[in-house]
Amino acid sequence: MNNANTLNQQITDIVNYISSRITHKPQFGMILGSGLGELVNDIEDKIVIPYKDIPHLPVSTAPGHAGNLVLGKLGGKDFMIMQGRLHIYEGYSSQIATVLVRAMKLIGVGTLFITCAAGGLNNSFNAGDIMLINDHFNFSGTNPLIGENLNNFGVRFPGMFDIYTPELRDLALSVATHNHIRLCSGVYAAILGPAYATRFELQFLINNHCDAIGMSVVHEATIAAHCGMKILGLAAITDMALPYATHHATEQEVINSGKKSQAKFKTLILEILKKLP
Numbered sequence: 255m256n257n258a259n260t261l262n263q264q265i266t267d268i269v270n271y272i273s274s275r276i277t278h279k280p281q282f283g284m285i286l287g288s289g290l291g292e293l294v295n296d297i298e299d300k301i302v303i304p305y306k307d308i309p310h311l312p313v314s315t316a317p318g319h320a321g322n323l324v325l326g327k328l329g330g331k332d333f334m335i336m337q338g339r340l341h342i343y344e345g346y347s348s349q350i351a352t353v354l355v356r357a358m359k360l361i362g363v364g365t366l367f368i369t370c371a372a373g374g375l376n377n378s379f380n381a382g383d384i385m386l387i388n389d390h391f392n393f394s395g396t397n398p399l400i401g402e403n404l405n406n407f408g409v410r411f412p413g414m415f416d417i418y419t420p421e422l423r424d425l426a427l428s429v430a431t432h433n434h435i436r437l438c439s440g441v442y443a444a445i446l447g448p449a450y451a452t453r454f455e456l457q458f459l460i461n462n463h464c465d466a467i468g469m470s471v472v473h474e475a476t477i478a479a480h481c482g483m484k485i486l487g488l489a490a491i492t493d494m495a496l497p498y499a500t501h502h503a504t505e506q507e508v509i510n511s512g513k514k515s516q517a518k519f520k521t522l523i524l525e526i527l528k529k530l531p
Contacts, residue, residue: 373495440465
């Protein structure tokens with residue numbers, strides 16, 4: 255675990271490096287989950303920075319995660335996009351796995367779109383659906399705010415009510431309805447991974463009103479909330495993670511399913527951007 259001085263210095267080094275590569279300060283950020291990385295093909299004035307070139311940043315090893323920081327315009331807005339994320343199960347601390355979110359804040363990002371691939375727990379969902387994240391359950395056993403507080407980003411005990419900005423959620427639902435996109439809503443449960451959940455664990459989460467399960471999102475959202483960002487969370491339901499299923503989706507099946515959702519996912523994002531100032 256990094257102490258506050260070390261972590262602050264690492265963030266400063268990252269910000270200085272990224273700032274030296276760009277001419278426009280992005281106001282929007284996005285984290286692209288498994289199978290959703292092709293959205294970067296729509297970015298104009300694109301600058302691609304591999305994670306391996308950024309100081310202190312490890313390389314993303316998860317399947318379907320390119321491991322690039324992409325800057326440019328999407329839907330007419332200046333964006334900083336993580337094409338692939340860092341997971342704690344890859345062996346990184348929660349502080350390092352979320353360090354780019356803090357860097358985004360210092361560079362100028364005020365609104366963060368967090369996306370992911372997830373298993374559906376709600377029987378009314380289908381593989382291929384998109385779920386609007388209303389709230390989350392941190393079942394990972396850790397928290398990225400553990401340790402010394404970085405007072406320059408936020409308070410020691412930040413509130414987490416309405417962590418996913420209600421106004422952005424309302425806008426997403428309105429846009430989905432107008433564009434005839436089925437947009438489910440629910441609670442995202444995060445496990446540590448990399449092992450998938452057992453049948454009992456899945457049933458426990460279902461019994462406690464969780465609607466989707468994955469291995470990301472909550473730590474990034476926690477840091478973004480600590481920084482005072484507005485947050486919109488969207489999960490591509492790539493498979494149904496039900497305790498009585500006879501087959502568990504493989505890594506490749508999850509990635510392939512995520513790619514099938516990309517067209518409506520892209521439409522939803524771009525139409526939301528049209529409505530934002």
